């Protein structure tokens with residue numbers, strides 16, 4: 001009879017690696033058998049994660065760069081932000097994958113294989129995972145494979161795509177302030193839609209400069225590149241520059257019910273489990289926190305997904321996504337008000353889903369929008 005694992009984790013990206021590392025750091029899993037199946041070598045920097053946290057953190061040894069200061073530009077005005085004790089941190093995915101692989105490959109309960117999963121099915125009380133090379137069995141499977149994006153866009157869900165393309169570039173003259181990153185710059189937009197530039201400066205000559213959209217549809221590659229070029233010309237002193245790396249991606253910001261893909265023995269994790277914050281597209285820290293919660297659920301013999309999602313934030317995200325979908329031009333105003341009318345700490349706590357009801361009211365009120373306030377009360381009591 002084939003060996004049966006306690007857990008199989010499909011995918012060693014952000015969520016799979018976070019979950020495996022959370023298991024690794026808990027003695028409860030010392031006598032368990034966990035198999036991680038990842039289809040690719042993960043030796044390339046396929047994305048750059050940024051996130052905020054208070055002071056020092058778990059990943060500081062592999063953090064590439066961090067900032068205390070930021071700015072947000074509206075059409076007319078710059079908002080200067082001091083994060084005080086918070087830090088905005090940049091982590092190259094290739095460093096995270098290498099760190100996770102190194103830890104997991106030397107730990108006894110874990111087996112790490114590079115294979116592609118082609119089928120997952122429940123057979124009696126177990127789950128069978130079939131790869132292009134082998135057949136495995138487990139009592140429980142965590143699966144980070146994403147359903148087709150078109151499937152997410154179908155049905156009743158409202159879906160905005162956060163889509164972007166950026167350059168890690170090097171300029172011939174001093175161009176950037178390495179102490180201050182640009183969270184959102186709305187001075188240059190693509191027509192009237194929610195689109196902005198994001199700048200993460202490494203030093204005076206090097207930065208990641210990205211042009212980002214929050215819109216229902218993607219655009220041609222040239223549109224991102226032309227905007228980056230124009231931004232450098234108009235707002236950064238027109239330096240000569242060399243592109244050293246390209247980063248691009250699409251993150252679904254959706255009200256789609258990802259929970260429909262869970263079953264008693266299969267739990268979807270990461271973007272596939274709805275772990276991306278629908279109104280911001282951030283998920284790195286959510287992957288960390290939700291993985292810790294799953295580990296706790298396993299230890300306490302609770303349902304795997306218990307406590308992973310807070311209903312009120314799901315409702316707030318829905319209001320936000322609906323507005324962006326139906327009145328996409330409104331994005332700049334929303335974000336500008338959020339950053340200019342609130343203490344940054346409060347706003348980031350809100351995006352982190354750590355606020356009280358009174359704090360939520362403060363945030364909603366800061367939008368000074370009858371539409372938002374009405375929608376807010378409607379989702380609460382409607």
Ligand SMILES: Cc1cc2nc3c(=O)[nH]c(=O)nc-3n(C[C@H](O)[C@H](O)[C@H](O)COP(=O)(O)OP(=O)(O)OC[C@H]3O[C@@H](n4cnc5c(N)ncnc54)[C@H](O)[C@@H]3O)c2cc1C
Pocket residue numbers: 010011012013014015016037038039040046047048049050051115116117118144145146247248249250251269270271272276281282283284285287
């Ligand atoms: C370019 C980009 C930049 C981002 N930047 C940020 C950011 O700055 N901050 C932030 O918080 N969030 C960011 N995100 C959003 C989110 O954090 C990431 O998408 C994150 O990687 C999601 O984690 P995940 O585990 O769901 O997916 P992934 O990290 O993509 O992991 C899924 C893994 O499953 C593997 N896999 C897929 N199919 C199979 C199969 N059949 N068999 C075996 N393995 C399989 C894949 O190879 C992959 O390694 C970004 C997303 C993108 C695309």
